[in-house]
Amino acid sequence: MSCSLSNFCVQLPKVELHAHLNGSLSPATMRELVERKKATKPELANFRIPDSLEMESFFPLFKFIYQLTDDVESVRIAARNVIDEFARDGVKYLELRSTPRKNEETGMTKRTYLNAVLSVIEEPRQDIVVKFIISIDRRNTPEEAQEVVDLALDFQSRGIVAIDLCGDVHTGSFENLRPAFEKAQANGFPVTLHFNEIRENMVEAPALLSICPNRLGHATYLDDYCRKLIYKENIPIEICMTSNLLCKTVNTYEEHHIRELLNDKHPFILCTDDKGVFFSDLSNEYKLACETFKLTHEELFEISLRSIDAIFSDEKTKNELRQHWLAWKENSKDF
Numbered sequence: 001m002s003c004s005l006s007n008f009c010v011q012l013p014k015v016e017l018h019a020h021l022n023g024s025l026s027p028a029t030m031r032e033l034v035e036r037k038k039a040t041k042p043e044l045a046n047f048r049i050p051d052s053l054e055m056e057s058f059f060p061l062f063k064f065i066y067q068l069t070d071d072v073e074s075v076r077i078a079a080r081n082v083i084d085e086f087a088r089d090g091v092k093y094l095e096l097r098s099t100p101r102k103n104e105e106t107g108m109t110k111r112t113y114l115n116a117v118l119s120v121i122e123e124p125r126q127d128i129v130v131k132f133i134i135s136i137d138r139r140n141t142p143e144e145a146q147e148v149v150d151l152a153l154d155f156q157s158r159g160i161v162a163i164d165l166c167g168d169v170h171t172g173s174f175e176n177l178r179p180a181f182e183k184a185q186a187n188g189f190p191v192t193l194h195f196n197e198i199r200e201n202m203v204e205a206p207a208l209l210s211i212c213p214n215r216l217g218h219a220t221y222l223d224d225y226c227r228k229l230i231y232k233e234n235i236p237i238e239i240c241m242t243s244n245l246l247c248k249t250v251n252t253y254e255e256h257h258i259r260e261l262l263n264d265k266h267p268f269i270l271c272t273d274d275k276g277v278f279f280s281d282l283s284n285e286y287k288l289a290c291e292t293f294k295l296t297h298e299e300l301f302e303i304s305l306r307s308i309d310a311i312f313s314d315e316k317t318k319n320e321l322r323q324h325w326l327a328w329k330e331n332s333k334d335f
């Protein structure tokens with residue numbers, strides 16, 4: 001049963017809407033990038049992703065990972081491998097997200113970083129449609145956040161579909177970054193926000209909701225106020241079960257807040273967050289949801305099909321994806 005379920009979850013066409021580029025590097029990609037750096041940074045070869053994480057130990061991991069992607073060619077390799085891996089896992093539409101970063105030693109600028117990722121996204125592919133979400137980090141100053149939005153405007157025609165708020169949940173304040181998000185919205189960009197990933201974030205929830213985000217990441221802790229508003233506005237929630245369990249923001253899969261969303265029929269999208277750091281690809285997230293909540297193949301298909309409603313692309317793209325999904329189901333013997 002479990003083997004055929006794994007296979008079904010890979011074959012099932014899926015959209016991935018919450019994947020951080022640098023958190024998505026597979027062990028093979030990390031090895032490839034370590035190899036490129038071995039002359040200048042041999043110590044990187046000793047780096048391992050730990051089995052056990054906490055929110056406190058999660059964000060510092062990127063100090064190491066960022067040394068692997070500190071030049072534009074490494075960024076290109078990382079992006080290409082991550083896209084290929086999602087495609088092999090049955091992802092047909094991917095919104096990859098990343099925070100533009102500079103490095104003085106290699107001469108990489110935020111602009112050349114972004115250009116590197118977008119140039120890979122633009123490479124022709126038959127099996128997957130790829131778009132890009134540009135991330136503002138909670139640690140950014142208001143000026144840095146504005147710079148991200150200005151970059152988004154400069155590169156808008158090259159597949160940037162939205163702006164994200166991410167980064168260390170214990171730092172920064174949304175109020176500082178609000179003007180940048182408002183400028184992005186004034187220029188037509190939809191917004192997705194990491195939201196109430198830890199309990200301490202709940203104090204700023206009304207501020208985040210006040211800008212009318214188009215999607216929310218995690219939304220782990222919801223008080224009555226938040227739940228009512230999110231349900232009323234029908235804001236889809238990006239759900240990352242493995243990420244939440246490994247970062248210990250939920251205790252068990254059975255207690256995961258997706259249960260309430262399933263009961264209340266509120267739209268959600270199964271996503272990976274950081275498939276490299278958490279060793280879980282999207283088909284595994286579908287398998288986990290299926291096993292935890294005793295879902296049928298039909299229900300898994302419906303979850304995947306309904307996720308298309310939440311993508312940041314036009315109706316034509318949505319309809320093409322829906323046709324593909326329905327044609328796949330017609331030909332599948334697994335229902």
Ligand SMILES: CNc1ncnc2c1ncn2[C@@H]1O[C@H](COP(=O)(O)O)[C@@H](O)[C@H]1O
Nearest residue numbers: 020021022023062097098099166167168194
């Ligand atoms: C586990 N939950 C999470 N919560 C908040 N932010 C997260 C995250 N997982 C990843 N990131 C954000 O994504 C960056 C890495 O990808 P990019 O360099 O942008 O491609 C991390 O540095 C962090 O800011």
Ligand SMILES: [Zn+2]
Nearest residue numbers: 020166217273
């Ligand atoms: Zn995330």
